[in-house]
Each structure stands twice: as C-alpha cells, then as structure tokens.
Amino acid sequence: MPDSLEILRRAFATDGIGDPLARAGIAAIAMGESGLAPRTEASYSHTPNARIRAIFPSRLGHLGDDDLDRLKSDDAAFFDAVYGGMLGNHLVGDGYRYRGRGIIQLTGRGNYAALGRKLGVALEDDPDLANDPETAARIACAYVLARWDRVSWESMKRCVGNAVASTEAVKDAAFARFQHEGTFA
Numbered sequence: 001m002p003d004s005l006e007i008l009r010r011a012f013a014t015d016g017i018g019d020p021l022a023r024a025g026i027a028a029i030a031m032g033e034s035g036l037a038p039r040t041e042a043s044y045s046h047t048p049n050a051r052i053r054a055i056f057p058s059r060l061g062h063l064g065d066d067d068l069d070r071l072k073s074d075d076a077a078f079f080d081a082v083y084g085g086m087l088g089n090h091l092v093g094d095g096y097r098y099r100g101r102g103i104i105q106l107t108g109r110g111n112y113a114a115l116g117r118k119l120g121v122a123l124e125d126d127p128d129l130a131n132d133p134e135t136a137a138r139i140a141c142a143y144v145l146a147r148w149d150r151v152s153w154e155s156m157k158r159c160v161g162n163a164v165a166s167t168e169a170v171k172d173a174a175f176a177r178f179q180h181e182g183t184f185a
Helices: 002-014 020-034 049-055 065-072 075-083 109-119 127-131 133-147 153-157 165-181
Strands: none
Touching: 002 020, 002 133, 020 133, 020 153, 020 165, 049 065, 065 075, 109 127, 109 133, 127 133, 153 165
C-alpha cells in the first residue's frame, strides 16, 4: 500500500488536488473498491448469489438461483447482463470488455472513452491501460472530482460503486484512518 499511496500523492499533485478531505476520500474509495491495487473486475462464478443480488440489485436481483448460477458460469454473459446497455455500452460484449478496472473499478465504454480523452490515454481502445498504477490513480481523481458535489464524505462515496455494506465499511474505516493520521493533510 505505501507505493499505492505515493502514486496517489503524485496524481493529486499532477491534478492540483490539495484539499485533504478530497485526497483522503479518493484514497478511501480506492481502498474499498480495490484495496488500492489496480486490477480487472474478477469473475463472480464463485460468489454467493445473495452477494451478487446485493451488489447488482436492479440488474440481477430478480433472477432465481438456477438462472443466476447459469449466468455467473459465463463471465462474458455475466458482465454483459450487469453492464450491457448502460454507461455507454452499446455493442454486444461491451459489458465484459468495459468491466471494472483500476483502483476504483471504472466501468462502461462511455467512462473509458471520456476519461481516456481527459487524460490523453487510449482507454477505449485498450481498457487494460486503466490498470497501469499511474493511470489508475489519475482516473480515480478525475472520476470522483467530476461527480462529487463537494458537500461531504457521504456524497463523495455515492460517486463510485454500489452501496454494499462490506465495501462501505472498508471505505469508512480507511477514510477515518486517513483523517485521524493526517495521511493527506
């Protein structure tokens, strides 16, 4: 994690983010989404159905166990069911191709394209570039700041991910620790 925090600090400096609340919040969100380690969203094939329904209630909450078991056995079909037809995903396969990556688990062709343009990185053409640590940190900064209303930590958390209790707890604990320790003061 120390290397990841240093990479985030460089991104904060590059992008002119000096507000300690914003810095701690972005880092805490990344901690909850990925443990601050850039990665591609993993298969849900071994995830309990109840957890899948909690993470994706509007997309998969209506499926029975048998249907959900069949769907999660095929990663491409699963991610297309979760992300297809939204977030700029308009082609068959976009849900899988533009599944979560980086330290905030960026999803959607539209988000990859927009952030790629903003950062000067060909993310839409090569989504795996979102896993480059420096790029992942800059994506986290740009994504959160473009969506955050600058009101509170709670409103910042709503900018990224689904409100799943276990992930929220990680984010809250990291934010409290970063604030208490003055990690980004």
